[in-house]
Amino acid sequence: MTNTPGEGDMSEMDGTTAAIVRSGVVAVLRAASADGFAAVADVLVGNGITAIEVTLTSRGAIDALAGLRRQLPPSAVIGAGTVLTPDQAKASVDAGAAFLVSPVVDPAMRQDFGVPFYPGGLSPSEIHQAAQTGAGLVKLFPASAVRPSYLKDLHGPLPGIRIMPTGGIGLDDITAWLTNGASAVGMGGPLLGDAFTGGDLGQLAVRARRAAEAVAVARFAE
Known part of the structure; x- marks a missing residue:
């Protein structure tokens, strides 16, 4: 097994x-309303995607997050995404969030919320600033703006930073x-498809298994 980045030394x-690293994929649940999150999360976890991010831009997200913590097995890790203020962070943790994710680096968020906080960035400077907070993961957003090889370019001058690309990954x-x-x-979207608009949850299960299999292939290649 390699040193960080990548899967790295779990210890x-x-x-x-x-x-989160073991899951390999974090399912980002974002919709106008969080009403459908329970059913979707159940399918995802049952088919190998055991890391779930509930985005706070979804109406009812905090209540949905609390519900998922009660509903899903202990093997699932549930967090909050698009966390932009300390008040949002506190509300998410109070609801049971095991981690917090933000698309940006904000000095106001440099505090201990009692759970891991993963800030985001795109440029080398932003990625470096995010890592300087001590974050266990840095969210690279939007990933659609760059290619996978961008990570190798980043890891040359910035070795050891664990990066989680998000946004537009198929x-x-x-x-x-x-x-x-x-x-x-x-x-x-590429994972969840039309699951929040009446789509076939059976097809969601197929996509989740494909994603889990892709992680297994990548880990075997390391």
Whole structure:
């Protein structure tokens, strides 16, 4: 097994970060309303995607997050995404969030919320600033703006930073991102498809299994 980045040495990670890296994919639940999150999360976890991010831009997200903590097995790790203020962070943790994710680096968020906090960035300077907070993972957003090889370029001058690309990553892209050094990837639409608008949950299960299989392929190649 390689040193960080990538899957890396699990003994160097906190338990939540290690669980996310083991999953390889974080399902980013974002919709106008969080009403459908329970059913979707159940399918995802049952088919190998055990890291779930509930985005706070979804109406009812905090209540949904609390519900998922009660509903899903202990092996699932549930967090909050698009966390932009300390008040949002506190509300999410109070609801049971095991981790917090933000698309930006904000000095106001440089405090201990009691759970891992993963800030985001895109440029080398932003990625470096995010890592300087001590984050176990840095969210690279939007991943659609760059190619998987960008991670190798970043890891040359910035070795050891665990990066989680998110935004516009398709099912066929997972292996490339992981083999280029991503510790995990965040996935929304390409994984969830039409699941929140009456789509077939059976097809969601198929996509989840494809994603989990892509992670397994990438990990075997390391």
